[in-house]
Structures are given as structure tokens and as C-alpha cells.
Amino acid sequence: MNKVPLTVKGAEKLRAELEELKFVVRPRIINAIATARAHGDLKENAEYHAAKEQQSFAEGRIKEIESKLSNAQIIDVTQVDANGKVVFGATVEIEDVETEKRVTYQIVGEDEANIKESxxxxxxxxxxxxxxxQVEDIVTVKAPGGNVDYEIISIEYI
Incomplete structure (x- = not known):
């Protein structure tokens, strides 16, 4: 299987979520199932079925995160010799040449992408x-509404 790029921060977030699921969520669900079982008839026990559904979701997410981490190529952008070029993990400020509107994006793996967090x-x-x-280069992005030209204002490797 191909390695999937992941930033150091992205890997840390996934590991934290995995730890939370394994050591907090999983035991809580197990206790909820045990409590629901103690109430008797499982066929009509809504608490039991809800807890089992939560368990299924949590176990699926644990497997998904473990798979992502095992197939990840963790890239520390602070250790990459980029020679002033935009690379995976870099934070880039760009300006729309036409409107002069500036935005800043960090380039990350698919699993880390979140437009609300830029x-x-x-x-x-x-x-x-x-x-x-590199800085001051003009790039053309093919957008649904037509091509948009951006100038690279700055590049950070943080």
C-alpha cells in the first residue's frame, strides 16, 4: 500500500484521538453495556442497543486510525530542505492577482485537510x-469559475 503523507501535528492529533478512544471511550462503553445487560431482556433494551452501536462506531474508528498511522509517511516540514520552495507541510500566503485578497493555507495530507483551519x-x-x-511566483489555479492567478507572498516551514 502507498504511504500517505501526514504532518507531525496531524500524526499527533490522530494518536491523541486513538488514545482517547482506547482508554476513555472504550471502557465507558463497556461499562454502559454491562449496566444495560443487568437490566434484563436484551431484545427490547434500548440502552443495550445504543451502547452496542457506540461500541461498533468506536471500534471502527480505532481500526481506521491505526490503519492511517501504519500507512503514514510522517513529514516534519521543519526538517525538510525546501530551498525556499513550497513543499508538503509549508504554510503559504497567497494573493489573488485580480482582487488583491490574501489568504494563508497550510498544505497537508487528505486526512488533515480542513478549510476552516486553512x-x-x-x-x-x-x-x-x-x-x-517560490515567493513572488505567479500560479494559475483552474477553478470552476475559470482560471485564477495567485502570487506567492510568503512561505513558512513551521
Missing amino acids: RISIGSPIARALIGK
Whole structure:
């Protein structure tokens, strides 16, 4: 299976979620199932069925996170010799050439992408256009409404 790029912070978040699921959520669900079982008839026991559903969801998420971490290529952008170019994990400030509107994005793996946190996937059109470019380069992004030109204002490796 191909390795999936993941930032150090992304890997830390996944590990924290995995620990929470294994050592907090899982025991709580086991206790809820035991309590519901003590109430008797399981066929019509809504608490039991709800707890079993939660257990199924939690176990599925645990397996998903373990799989992601085992297939991850964790990249520490602070250790990458980027020579001033945009690379995976870099934080890039760009400006729309036409409107002069500035935005800042960090280029991350698909699992870490969250536009509300200004984290875009390495596979997104903007990220693909930026990779390998330098400050003051103009990049053209193919957007649904037509091509948009951006100038790279700054690149940070944090």
C-alpha cells in the first residue's frame, strides 16, 4: 500500500484521538453495556442497543486510525530542505492577482485537510499549483469559475 503523507501535528492529533478512544471511550462503553445487560431482556433494551452501536462506531474508528498511522509517511516540514520552495507541510500566503485578497493555507495530507483551519489537501488544485514554486511566483489555479492567478507572498516551514 502507498504511504500517505501526514504532518507531525496531524500524526499527533490522530494518536491523541486513538488514545482517547482506547482508554476513555472504550471502557465507558463497556461499562454502559454491562449496566444495560443487568437490566434484563436484551431484545427490547434500548440502552443495550445504543451502547452496542457506540461500541461498533468506536471500534471502527480505532481500526481506521491505526490503519492511517501504519500507512503514514510522517513529514516534519521543519526538517525538510525546501530551498525556499513550497513543499508538503509549508504554510503559504497567497494573493489573488485580480482582487488583491490574501489568504494563508497550510498544505497537508487528505486526512488533515480542513478549510476552516486553512489547511488544504496536497491533492487540491491550489496546492498542486503551489508545490515547487517560490515567493513572488505567479500560479494559475483552474477553478470552476475559470482560471485564477495567485502570487506567492510568503512561505513558512513551521
